[in-house]
Amino acid sequence: DAKxxxxxxxxxxxxxxxxxxxxxxxxxxNEYVYWYRQIHSQGPQYIIHGLKNNETNEMASLxxxxxxxxxxxxxxxxxxxxxxxxxxxxxxxxxxxxDGLTFGKGTHLIIQP
Amino acid sequence: xxGVMQNPRHLVRRRGQExxxxxxxxxxHSHVYWYRQLPEEGLKFMVYLQKENIIDESGxxxxxxxxxxxxxxxxxLRIQQVVRGDSAAYFCASSLGGPRPSPLHFxxxxxxxxx
Numbered sequence: 001d002a003k004x005x006x007x008x009x010x011x012x013x014x015x016x017x018x019x020x021x022x023x024x025x026x027x028x029x030n031e032y033v034y035w036y037r038q039i040h041s042q043g044p045q046y047i048i049h050g051l052k053n054n055e056t057n058e059m060a061s062l063x064x065x066x067x068x069x070x071x072x073x074x075x076x077x078x079x080x081x082x083x084x085x086x087x088x089x090x091x092x093x094x095x096x097x098x099d100g101l102t103f104g105k106g107t108h109l110i111i112q113p
Numbered sequence: 114x115x116g117v118m119q120n121p122r123h124l125v126r127r128r129g130q131e132x133x134x135x136x137x138x139x140x141x142h143s144h145v146y147w148y149r150q151l152p153e154e155g156l157k158f159m160v161y162l163q164k165e166n167i168i169d170e171s172g173x174x175x176x177x178x179x180x181x182x183x184x185x186x187x188x189x190l191r192i193q194q195v196v197r198g199d200s201a202a203y204f205c206a207s208s209l210g211g212p213r214p215s216p217l218h219f220x221x222x223x224x225x226x227x228x
Contacts, residue, residue, distance in 0.1 A: 043219035103156040
């Protein structure tokens with residue numbers, strides 16, 4: 001079962017920053033926070049992941065609270081092509097292999113023109 | 114660098130036939146995962162494989178479904194005697210594995226329709 005809570009849907013105006021929240025209050029010390037998105041009829045797309053420090057890449061920024069119980073994915077300048085379902089996933093990492101991902105229901109982000 | 118390749122993109126089978134779904138992981142990736150997405154539902158983990166080994170098949174139905182990842186060639190998800198309830202999108206993902214956390218990268222799926 002997914003260990004994260006996300007709002008089912010959000011709207012954001014094109015060109016503005018989209019801030020997607022995620023609660024993961026039961027996260028363990030060896031668990032990472034991953035974000036993926038799924039655009040209709042495509043495979044999930046990896047966005048970003050982090051452990052405790054904030055992370056930024058060419059797609060987005062990930063802000064993780066100091067207690068690690070919640071995080072926010074930030075798309076700095078949303079475009080219509082960012083309309084998708086966004087999944088926040090807590091993934092254990094045992095260090096010896098590659099554990100899989102458990103997807104919840106995600107947040108359906110709709111970018112409005 | 115090509116991404117995860119899945120084929121066919123669309124597959125139609127009659128009830129009782131066999132379906133074979135193929136997945137070529139990204140270059141250098143030795144870990145493969147299969148997921149299923151039923152219409153209007155979320156992604157469900159099926160199986161996790163490394164070369165020639167099934168590591169975790171806890172999400173696989175007990176009957177009719179099997180998966181392999183041979184030393185050479187793509188990973189194959191095989192569904193025998195398909196039924197209408199098998200109609201879904203099947204996604205494959207691959208990752209590097211190893212001592213550091215490695216994201217899963219997904220293909221665009223095979224959409225299986227059972228008539």
